[in-house]
Amino acid sequence: xxxxxxxxxxxxxxxxxxxxxxxxxxxxxxxxxxxxxxxxxxxxxxxxxxxxxxxxxxxxxxxxxxxxxxxxxxxxxxxxxxxxxxxxxxxxxxxxxxxxxxxxxxxxxxxxxxxxxxxxxxxxxxxxxxxxxxxxxxxxxxxxxxxxxxxxxxxxxxxxxxxxxxxxxxxxxxxxxxxxxxxxxxxxxxxxxxxxxxxxxxxxxxxxxxxxxxxxxxxxxxxxxxxxxxxxxxxxxxxxxxxxxxxxxxxxxxxxxxxxxxxxxxxxxxxxxxxxxxxxxxxxxxxxxxxxxxxxxxxxxxxxxxxxxxxxxxxxxxxxxxxxxxxxxxxxxxxxxxxxxxxxxxxxxxxxxxxxxxxxxxxxxxxxxxxxxxxxxxxxxxxxxxxxxxxxxxxxxxxxxxxxxxxxxxxxxxxxxxxxxxxxxxxxxxxx
Numbered sequence: 416x417x418x419x420x421x422x423x424x425x426x427x428x429x430x431x432x433x434x435x436x437x438x439x440x441x442x443x444x445x446x447x448x449x450x451x452x453x454x455x456x457x458x459x460x461x462x463x464x465x466x467x468x469x470x471x472x473x474x475x476x477x478x479x480x481x482x483x484x485x486x487x488x489x490x491x492x493x494x495x496x497x498x499x500x501x502x503x504x505x506x507x508x509x510x511x512x513x514x515x516x517x518x519x520x521x522x523x524x525x526x527x528x529x530x531x532x533x534x535x536x537x538x539x540x541x542x543x544x545x546x547x548x549x550x551x552x553x554x555x556x557x558x559x560x561x562x563x564x565x566x567x568x569x570x571x572x573x574x575x576x577x578x579x580x581x582x583x584x585x586x587x588x589x590x591x592x593x594x595x596x597x598x599x600x601x602x603x604x605x606x607x608x609x610x611x612x613x614x615x616x617x618x619x620x621x622x623x624x625x626x627x628x629x630x631x632x633x634x635x636x637x638x639x640x641x642x643x644x645x646x647x648x649x650x651x652x653x654x655x656x657x658x659x660x661x662x663x664x665x666x667x668x669x670x671x672x673x674x675x676x677x678x679x680x681x682x683x684x685x686x687x688x689x690x691x692x693x694x695x696x697x698x699x700x701x702x703x704x705x706x707x708x709x710x711x712x713x714x715x716x717x718x719x720x721x722x723x724x725x726x727x728x729x730x731x732x733x734x735x736x737x738x739x740x741x742x743x744x745x746x747x748x749x750x751x752x753x754x755x756x757x758x759x760x761x762x763x764x765x766x767x768x769x770x771x772x773x774x775x776x777x778x779x780x781x782x783x784x785x786x787x788x789x790x791x792x793x794x795x796x797x798x799x800x801x802x803x804x805x806x807x808x809x810x811x812x813x814x815x816x817x818x819x820x821x822x823x824x825x826x827x828x829x830x831x832x833x834x835x836x837x838x839x840x841x842x843x844x845x846x847x
């Protein structure tokens with residue numbers, strides 16, 4: 416017979432292996448570091464210009480970053496900070512190298528969601544965040560998944576549950592309860608209404624005093640920050656049910672949205688949510704806060720079936736939020752509307768007849784909502800997953816350049832379409 420104690424022993428053994436994997440994968444200091452990028456990558460893949468053109472501009476202006484030349488090599492290698500300095504200072508053929516960013520708008524938010532496990536949510540969120548950073552955007556990623564795959568891939572492993580989405584929700588419960596009590600206490604009728612009371616087990620955790628920035632952690636990418644997750648955050652579903660009982664008027668689904676509204680609108684350009692494989696309190700917070708809903712799906716029938724169930728259940732869940740109308744702060748509408756919804760096929764094999772047939776089925780049913788460019792399954796993508804890295808973090812010299820380029824091209828095409836979707840969504844946001 417096996418009990419919780421046996422499970423705890425198994426976890427302890429696994430944590431030792433996690434440490435070994437990190438030691439093999441990260442720097443000797445057990446920290447994930449971001450590699451440099453070759454002048455060829457900077458020119459052709461990031462700035463999308465001829466390498467000789469970039470070399471000429473760099474030679475003509477000695478004030479520009481020079482990068483580093485490795486021993487026994489001729490290629491120059493640039494940090495992301497240096498790449499962004501080049502982006503700000505250079506124009507090529509009168510073309511700005513800065514990415515599109517509407518003035519007067521807050522960061523646009525995208526939720527990567529599907530309750531089918533293995534659909535590629537964390538892989539998509541990681542690659543889109545890294546692609547956006549290379550594109551010149553400042554990115555905040557929010558890990559809603561207690562499996563914490565995105566957090567681990569970003570190099571964060573020792574995370575306290577207080578600074579996860581659970582902490583944000585518990586903090587919001589305290590503050591919203593205080594707001595409701597203040598509103599009732601100041602009722603025009605002068606009548607004294609019953610005050611909602613929260614137990615010391617909630618109010619005594621010190622979460623109410625945390626600042627918005629306390630939940631945000633830096634990553635190895637200088638322009639990507641993360642609200643992390645951890646295994647202990649799994650109890651958020653149980654805790655949230657208890658919190659709703661303590662204050663049934665609490666609009667639990669808007670907690671993260673309210674939190675993000677307190678972040679300065681110009682602090683980030685993109686906010687990307689990695690959702691758990693379930694419809695629950697965390698995933699509902701993600702989709703309610705999102706401007707765009709991206710739904711990854713594998714190319715098989717069971718994935719199609721699961722995705723169909725997901726959007727049906729999500730529709731019902733969002734409809735149920737209408738009962739909170741009138742209980743939300745002024746300006747908050749419980750009827751959720753997305754600027755766009757996209758379905759993205761993942762692990763796609765172009766030469767697989769079944770995959771092509773399912774791609775056709777997705778297009779026939781969901782029509783303009785299907786991303787044109789699926790993410791292909793390649794050996795380089797599989798290898799990146801084993802090393803908790805994106806294809807953008809992997810040095811192309813670790814494999815044949817063509818293998819690496821094929822994998823990167825697949826994500827580049829998917830990201831370009833993602834960016835177009837977000838830029839269109841930006842136009843629909845109200846000015847700050």
